[in-house]
Amino acid sequence: MLFAWFMLAGFIFLFAPQNLTNKFQFAFARIFQWPLSIGRNISLSTRTRQPLTDAVSHREYENHIANLTKWLEQEHKKVEKLSGLPDRSALEDVKFILADVIRDSDTSHSELIINRGKKHGLRQGQFVLGDNSIIGKISNVSFRSAQVKLVTNPTSKIAVRIAGLNVGRIMEGAGNNSAKIQMLSTKHKVRVGDAVYADKKIGFLDDLIIIGKVAQYKRGDEPLLWDITVKPVCDIETLNIVVVVVMNP
Amino acid sequence: MRWFRFAVIILTVTVLQASLLDIIAVTGLNIKPDLLLILLVFFAIYCNTSEVIITSFTIGFAADIISPAMGPQIISFGLSGTALAYLHQVIAIKKMSYQSAAIFITGFLAGVVVHFLTYLKGQPTGSNVYTVVFGTSLYSALVGPFLFLPSVWWMRIKTHRFGRH
Numbered sequence: 001m002l003f004a005w006f007m008l009a010g011f012i013f014l015f016a017p018q019n020l021t022n023k024f025q026f027a028f029a030r031i032f033q034w035p036l037s038i039g040r041n042i043s044l045s046t047r048t049r050q051p052l053t054d055a056v057s058h059r060e061y062e063n064h065i066a067n068l069t070k071w072l073e074q075e076h077k078k079v080e081k082l083s084g085l086p087d088r089s090a091l092e093d094v095k096f097i098l099a100d101v102i103r104d105s106d107t108s109h110s111e112l113i114i115n116r117g118k119k120h121g122l123r124q125g126q127f128v129l130g131d132n133s134i135i136g137k138i139s140n141v142s143f144r145s146a147q148v149k150l151v152t153n154p155t156s157k158i159a160v161r162i163a164g165l166n167v168g169r170i171m172e173g174a175g176n177n178s179a180k181i182q183m184l185s186t187k188h189k190v191r192v193g194d195a196v197y198a199d200k201k202i203g204f205l206d207d208l209i210i211i212g213k214v215a216q217y218k219r220g221d222e223p224l225l226w227d228i229t230v231k232p233v234c235d236i237e238t239l240n241i242v243v244v245v246v247m248n249p
Numbered sequence: 250m251r252w253f254r255f256a257v258i259i260l261t262v263t264v265l266q267a268s269l270l271d272i273i274a275v276t277g278l279n280i281k282p283d284l285l286l287i288l289l290v291f292f293a294i295y296c297n298t299s300e301v302i303i304t305s306f307t308i309g310f311a312a313d314i315i316s317p318a319m320g321p322q323i324i325s326f327g328l329s330g331t332a333l334a335y336l337h338q339v340i341a342i343k344k345m346s347y348q349s350a351a352i353f354i355t356g357f358l359a360g361v362v363v364h365f366l367t368y369l370k371g372q373p374t375g376s377n378v379y380t381v382v383f384g385t386s387l388y389s390a391l392v393g394p395f396l397f398l399p400s401v402w403w404m405r406i407k408t409h410r411f412g413r414h
Contacts (some may be wrong), residue, residue, distance in 0.1 A: 003331055009323065010320060014323075014370055015370070025314055025315075025319070028262065028263075032264050038268070039267070040271075110317075154373035212289065
C-alpha cells in the first residue's frame with residue numbers, strides 16, 4: 001500500500017507541469033545556495049589549472065571585440081543611411097543584472113540555476129551573457145532564482161546570424177556543448193571560425209551579440225543545405241557569474 | 250531506523266552530489282559516482298522492507314531535485330530500491346563484491362528507466378546516455394562499498410558480521 005502511494009506521488013511529479021515541479025528545485029537551490037556555491041567554486045578551482053595572470057580572460061576580450069566590431073559595423077550603416085539624424089545608442093535602455101550560478105541543473109551542462117529572479121526584474125525569454133557572449137535564455141523564473149536554458153540544450157532555439165551573411169536562421173541546441181544551424185542554403189559561403197551572432201529580438205535584445213563560432217560545416221541530408229555545427233565561445237562549464245540582459249527596465 | 254540521521258545524510262549527500270563531486274568527475278562526459286544511488290543500495294541492504302520503500306522514494310525525490318526534470322528518479326529509485334530489498338530477502342548481499350555488483354546493476358537499470366521516463370516526459374535526454382549510465386554505475390560500484398562503512402557508523406546500524414540477520 002505504501003509502495004502504491006509513493007508510486008502515485010512519483011507519477012504526479014512526472015506529469016505535473018514543469019513550472020510547478022521546478023519550484024522544488026528552486027527552493028532547494030535557494031536554501032542550500034551557500035554550500036552549493038562553495039562546492040561549485042571548489043570543483044571549478046580544481047578544474048581550472050591555467051595561471052590567473054589576467055583579470056579578464058583572453059576569451060572575454062575576443063568576444064568583446066567581436067561584439068564591438070559588429071556594433072560598429074551597424075552604426076556605420078546607420079550613419080550612412082541617416083546621415084546625421086539623431087540616433088540612440090544600442091544599449092541605452094539596457095540594464096545588465098549580475099547573477100551567481102548556483103549550480104548546473106544537469107550533468108550535461110545544458111541548464112543553469114542562477115540566484116536572481118522576478119524580484120530583480122527577470123522574466124522568461126531574457127538573454128543571458130557569459131564572457132560577453134550569449135550563453136542562453138531564461139526558461140523559468142521564481143521569485144528569487146531562475147533557470148537558464150543554454151544554447152546547447154537540445155530544446156533551445158535561437159534566431160542567429162552568421163558574420164558576413166545577410167540572412168537570419170534558427171540555431172538549435174545539439175547537446176554535447178554544441179548547436180546546429182541547418183536551414184542555410186549552400187549558395188552562402190561559410191567558413192570555419194565565422195562568428196555566429198544572436199539576432200535582435202524586440203523587447204529582449206537590441207543588438208547582435210556573439211554566441212559562438214562555426215566549428216564545422218558539411219552538406220546535410222538535403223544536399224542544397226549546410227549542416228553547420230556551432231561551438232559556444234564561452235566555456236560555460238567554468239562560469240561562476242552570468243549577466244542577464246533586461247531591456248527597458 | 251533513525252530518521253533524523255537519515256534526513257541529515259540525504260541532505261548532505263544531495264548537496265555534495267550537486268556541487269563538490271565534479272572534482273572527481275572523469276572523461277569529457279563528466280562521469281562521477283552517484284552517491285544517492287550508493288545510499289539507495291545501502292539502505293536496501295541494511296533496512297527492513299517498509300523502511301526501504303520510504304528511503305528509496307525519498308532518495309529518488311532528492312535525486313530529482315538536482316536533475317533537470319522531476320519525477321523520473323522518484324519512480325525508478327523507488328522501484329529499484331524496493332526490488333532490491335525483496336531480492337535481499339533471498340540473496341544476502343554482504344560481500345563487497347556482491348555490494349559492488351548490486352550497485353552496478355541497480356544503477357544501470359535505474360538509469361535506463363530514468364532515460365525512458367525523461368523521454369516520456371518530453372525532456373531532452375542528452376547525448377551518449379547509455380555511456381553515461383554505464384560509466385556512472387561502474388564508478389559508483391567501485392567506490393560504493395567503501396562508503397558503506399561510514400554510512401553504517403552514521404546511521405548506527407548494527408551489522409552482523411557472521412551469518413545472515
